[in-house]
Amino acid sequence: MMSPLALLLALLLLSAAGYFIGRRKALYAADKAGGPNMLHSRPNYYGVLTALWCCLPAFFLFILWLAFEQSIITSLMVADLPPGLRNLPQERLSLFVNDARNLASGNIVSGEITAEMRAAAAHYVNLQGIGKMIAGVTVLVVAIAGMLFVHRHITPELRARNQVERAIMALLIFCSTIAIFTTIGIVLSVLYEAVRFFQQVPVTDFLFGLKWSPQMAIREEQVGSSGAFGAIPVFAGTMLISGIAMMVAVPIGLMSAIFLSEYANKQVRAVAKPLLEILAGVPTVVYGFFAALVVAPVIRAGGSQLGIDVSSESALAAGLVMGIMIIPFVSSLSDDVINAVPQSLRDGAYSVGATRSETIKHVLIPAALPGIVGGILLAVSRAIGETMIVVMAAGLSANLTANPLQAVTTVTVQIVTLLVGDQEFDSPKTLAAFALGLVLFVVTLFLNIIALTVVRKYRERYE
Amino acid sequence: MQEVLKKKSAEKRILAPRESRKTIGNINVQNPRMVCRNVDVYYDDKQAIRNVSIDIGRNEVLSMIGPSGCGKSTFLRCLNRMNDTIDSCRVTGEILFDGKDIYDSSIDVVPLRAQIGMVFQKPNPFPKSIYENVGWAPKIHGLVESKAETDELVESTLQKAGLWNEVKDRLDQPGTGLSGGQQQRLCIARAIAVSPEVILMDEPCSALDPIATAKIEDLIDELREQYTIVIVTHSMQQASRVSQRTAFFHLGDLIEVGTTENIFTKPSHQLTEDYITGRYG
Amino acid sequence: MSSVAKKPSTGASGGSGRERAIDIVNRRLAKRYRVEKRFRFYGLCSIIASVVFLAVLLTSIVGNGYTAFFQTYIKLDVALDATMLDRADPGGSDYQGIIKKSINKLYPEVEDRRSKRELYALFSSGAAFQLRNTVMENPDLIGTTVTLWVPADDDVDMLMKGHIKRDVPESGRRLSDKQLGWIDRLAVEDRIEKRFNVTFFTAGDSREPELSGIWGAVKGSFFTLLITLVLSFPIGLAAAVYLEEFAPKNLATDFIEVNINNLAAVPSIVFGLLGLAVFLNFFGMPRSTPLVGGLVLTLMTLPTIIIASRAALKAVPPSIREAALGVGSSKMQMVSSHVLPLALPGMLTGTIIGMAQALGETAPLLMIGMVAFIVDVPGGFTDPAAVMPVQIYLWADSPERAFLERTSAAIMVLLAFLILMNATAVVMRKRFEKRW
Structure with missing residues (x-):
């Protein structure tokens, strides 16, 4: 048996050995043909080529195995179960398999441990061992075979450099397509679960329903307690909090950027910019803690001073702190676009006797407007997707209200509460999180693409 | 961008400290509009203009010529304190306008620039409509109050700039959509809309084709009746066509001043002669 | 010229009877300067507001946390x-x-x-x-x-x-x-x-405040970030090199670019959903482990690293590329021996910043079950673990007063790490700033 890490290490060592073997073979072959200058490529390339042949196919196999190890072994185990168990209904069987697997890996088991389960677990461990062994041996054999294969083919005429470069190029291309795979992965994973959700809850009910209480769905047997999945209150809460955040972040961020780029002298800039960067670098969980610990109580106390009842999880507190979080984001994006406005426009305005603020308000901002709008859209997208601040400072109950002093909930809060803790797969409660995730992804995608296009067009105009 | 590059190049082409050279020719005019005496300009520690003294007369076109990097643009930008926007720039000496030193602490650049307008090398209309390009500055200065007044001013100004017939049907379209020559005339219109007394032009035709250049030169000739114009140009033909007096700069010094005719027909200084005959430049 | 009383005349021909434009300008000047001052004041207030927010944030954290x-x-x-x-x-x-x-x-x-x-x-x-x-x-x-x-x-x-x-x-x-x-x-x-x-x-963590510590979370963060670094740096570097140096300008590469730019702005929690659905449910990887956390954070930080690395590559002047090609090296050799070494500091800076981002990230890790209560200090990549921000979140949720100060103290430790990383990035950027 070999742990994956050890196997990987062995593979690495083999490749290193391959490098030297290949290099030596090339030098040897060259010697026979009349000196190292007879080689098509430098000897190192033959070494690298050998190493690549040694590790790439084997590594590919290794990844495949890692990815499918569990499903293969599980299906083997299921196949060897006593017939009584094997013919159980699908849900019961998968529950049993899960338990057995948990038992095998030493985790907590949901139900009672039966003898059959113990046997299945033992079998599972056994299969796992055999599987690891086979995988290890196969990977190493493939590695050595690859090495030997190139070794035989090394001649002075072999265009090793071209082959190595082609392999590296393929690797580079693969790496740059990971972004596409990630997007596809997001879309598929979210869409797949969301579609299953929409099979149970109609899309229109979800998008236009006014009542959201997914927690009811836990007890499935109860009549009429399938939960309510009308997401309008959740969307409204998200918009309320994001709106408050933007009302804080846009004016302050924009004015900060203007002040820093048009008014502040070098010293002020040298101090203020790093401070804004620190504000940008503070993790959102810290902002969440700050909102819940400091801001919410202050607002609540202020409210009670004025005789207004403020919820301890008011939208105002979460929105305010989210706004603070987004200030540096808006400010740095605006700073970029304002600086991209050519100096000649400023000169033009100053030359007719405009004051600084007149120049800024009537020339710079109109000129930079597309860029600023793009930046604000990105900030909105960020506010909508922000999670930790609202999880820690906003409420759970979905109130449909525009009152910022009440508690509201947001899309991200709901995703977190629905998915953290014990999950039941296939229950609409869990799947609803993915439906919300789908909405979140689509909306932010839309905002991002508009914003990025606008900003790019803007930059091209002044480049 | 062009402007920035120009600034940079001006900063680079600075010479080792030395005595300024004496100006040949008569720097004085009768009843001058602006008077410059012993003007020095520094970028940080480096001197870009050395001890320049010259008068600028009323209703004349004064052209400033010289090889690139000679400081003529730098000097021009001093005349309405556009150099203020460059942090490292420092000006000493006297530049009198209406008898007052424009670098005096009591002088406010905003009204100063309303009186001494400027046209730049590269046309830089605001990203606004043609109408607003002309009407904006009078509006902020309070020279017009109603829409009717603005309409009237925009029309008369564009007519003065010789642009009215070309744009009267599309006043609401962006100024950046015009051709290069039209844009430059729009910038001139923008400058004269606030009724300045002096207009500074920094190589206004260098980015234009010959036909557009000819139009601008005609315009300069017409404007001379009402305004004092100082024009920096690298084209000696242009200087001889549009100006009455010419000043020749070389490496930060004002070498020679005189009537345009004299400068181009019988220059006194060897450098001037070499330059106008094309030995270098 | 017409001589309406208000209408300004041009200076040079301005007669005595008519009002000069400059007088009208001067009359309005005071009002314009008031507007100017007010505008400038708003700007200053914005900056001060941001600084005050930061100060309040930090003092409240330090004030609450130092006793821990x-x-x-x-x-x-x-x-x-x-x-x-x-x-x-x-x-x-x-x-x-x-x-x-x-x-x-x-x-x-x-x-x-x-x-x-x-x-x-x-x-x-x-x-x-x-x-x-x-x-x-x-x-x-x-x-x-x-x-x-x-x-x-x-x-x-x-x-x-x-x-x-x-x-x-x-x-x-x-x-x-x-x-x-x-x-x-x-x-x-x-x-x-x-x-x-x-x-x-x-x-590690504990139900008893006096017995709880952050070492478990620090180690968990370390393992998670190690995975993230080991995966995202080489992949990000490779992707940046391809897109900047080799990629043809066509629809496919445009599509990749759009994807990268968009992924950089996708909410982090969506990456958590991806991790839950793909890594946990589809591939059956172990929950709550640094391995999965690292994978999710890799996908999340990759766009940042790619964008920063491309900027670093762009900053290498074309003359160096031409010089390398001019002496007969292949394009791959030109990149690997001339362009990359020059761009590397910039790429590393971007990577450090990406790592700092990953270190402070919480939401996607909640999705893959890193919120479990874990007492043991993790010893490897597949041990259940918490990371620092998640530990902060968990403690912030605990009712005991003593956890409040521990939360703040943990935040101080986290911020210390972040400041250290960002400072390193700043120093590197200063140190290796363009020398050409």
Whole structure:
């Protein structure tokens, strides 16, 4: 048996050995043909080529195995179960398999441990061992075979450099397509679960329903307690909090950027910019803690001073702190676009006797407007997707209200509460999180693409 | 961008400290509009203009010529304190306008620039409509109050700039959509809309084709009746066509001043002669 | 020219009867400058507001958190009675009983069961573990009496730090009058004092505030970030090199670019959903582990690293590329031996910034189950672990007052790491800033 890490290490060592073997073979072959200058490529390339042949196919196999190890072994185990168990209904069987697997890996088991389960677990461990062994041996054999294969083919005429470069190029291309795979992965994973959700809850009910209480769905047997999945209150809460955040972040961020780029002298800039960067670098969980610990109580106390009842999880507190979080984001994006406005426009305005603020308000901002709008859209997208601040400072109950002093909930809060803790797969409660995730992804995608296009067009105009 | 590059190049082409050279020719005019005496300009520690003294007369076109990097643009930008926007720039000496030193602490650049307008090398209309390009500055200065007044001013100004017939049907379209020559005339219109007394032009035709250049030169000739114009140009033909007096700069010094005719027909200084005959430049 | 009274004339031809434009300009000047001042003032206020927010944030964290670095300990004389301890197997003894006996000896007058329970509650349950460790390390102590400083219960700690007020009526505080009396006696006898809180830096999570620490979370963060770094740096570098140096300008590469730019702005929680659906449910990887956390964070930070690396590559002047190609190297050789070394500092800076982002990220990790309560300090990539921000989130959710200061202290530790990383990035950027 070999742990994956050890196997990987062995593979690495083999490749290193391959490098030297290949290099030596090339030098040897060259010697026979009349000196190292007879080689098509430098000897190192033959070494690298050998190493690549040694590790790439084997590594590919290794990844495949890692990815499918569990499903293969599980299906083997299921196949060897006593017939009584094997013919159980699908849900019961998968529950049993899960338990057995948990038992095998030493985790907590949901139900009672039966003898059959113990046997299945033992079998599972056994299969796992055999599987690891086979995988290890196969990977190493493939590695050595690859090495030997190139070794035989090394001649002075072999265009090793071209082959190595082609392999590296393929690797580079693969790496740059990971972004596409990630997007596809997001879309598929979210869409797949969301579609299953929409099979149970109609899309229109979800998008236009006014009542959201997914927690009811836990007890499935109860009549009429399938939960309510009308997401309008959740969307409204998200918009309320994001709106408050933007009302804080846009004016302050924009004015900060203007002040820093048009008014502040070098010293002020040298101090203020790093401070804004620190504000940008503070993790959102810290902002969440700050909102819940400091801001919410202050607002609540202020409210009670004025005789207004403020919820301890008011939208105002979460929105305010989210706004603070987004200030540096808006400010740095605006700073970029304002600086991209050519100096000649400023000169033009100053030359007719405009004051600084007149120049800024009537020339710079109109000129930079597309860029600023793009930046604000990105900030909105960020506010909508922000999670930790609202999880820690906003409420759970979905109130449909525009009152910022009440508690509201947001899309991200709901995703977190629905998915953290014990999950039941296939229950609409869990799947609803993915439906919300789908909405979140689509909306932010839309905002991002508009914003990025606008900003790019803007930059091209002044480049 | 062009402007920035120009600034940079001006900063680079600075010479080792030395005595300024004496100006040949008569720097004085009768009843001058602006008077410059012993003007020095520094970028940080480096001197870009050395001890320049010259008068600028009323209703004349004064052209400033010289090889690139000679400081003529730098000097021009001093005349309405556009150099203020460059942090490292420092000006000493006297530049009198209406008898007052424009670098005096009591002088406010905003009204100063309303009186001494400027046209730049590269046309830089605001990203606004043609109408607003002309009407904006009078509006902020309070020279017009109603829409009717603005309409009237925009029309008369564009007519003065010789642009009215070309744009009267599309006043609401962006100024950046015009051709290069039209844009430059729009910038001139923008400058004269606030009724300045002096207009500074920094190589206004260098980015234009010959036909557009000819139009601008005609315009300069017409404007001379009402305004004092100082024009920096690298084209000696242009200087001889549009100006009455010419000043020749070389490496930060004002070498020679005189009537345009004299400068181009019988220059006194060897450098001037070499330059106008094309030995270098 | 018409001579309407208001209409300005141009200066040069301006006669005496007409108003000069400059007079109108001057008349309005004061008003314009008021607007100017006000505008400038708004700008200044915005900057000041941001700075004040930052200051309030930091002071409230530090103010709440610095006390957590000290912890109340009580001196206890423990008689290691040979009859209660098995020399052969010291691990199996009833250390809780020994501690209780020592406490009883300190307060012989406390006799009834309820009072005794209240008395024992002053001491942390960690005292028994500490005693056990002491004995295990040195079995020769059996039969002697040792003096131990054992951790006090978090309520006692809170009292000592002033967070539990004595002037509140008894029913309103977590310590009874009787307990206060005992504590006062400890104080008189110099048996109680605040010491540097080593536990906080060496322990994992615990239900008992006084026994909890962030070491587990720090190690969890370390393993997670290691995975992230090992995967995202080479992949990001490769992607940037391809897109910047080799990629043809066509629809496919445009599509990749759009994807990367968009992924950089996708909410982080969506990456968590991806991790849950793909890594956990589809590939069946183990929940709550640094391995999966690292994978998710890799996908999340890749766009940042790619964008920064491309900027670094763009900054390498084309002349260097031409020079390399000019001496007959292949494009790959040109990139690997000339362009990459020059761009590397910039790429590393971008990577550090991406890592700092990943270190502070919480939401996607919640999705893949890294919110479990984990006592053990993780020892590897597949052990269940928490990371620092998640630990902060968990503690922030705990009701005990003592966790409040621990949350703040953990935030201070996290911020210290972040500042360290960002400072490194800044120094690198300064150090290797363009030399051409």
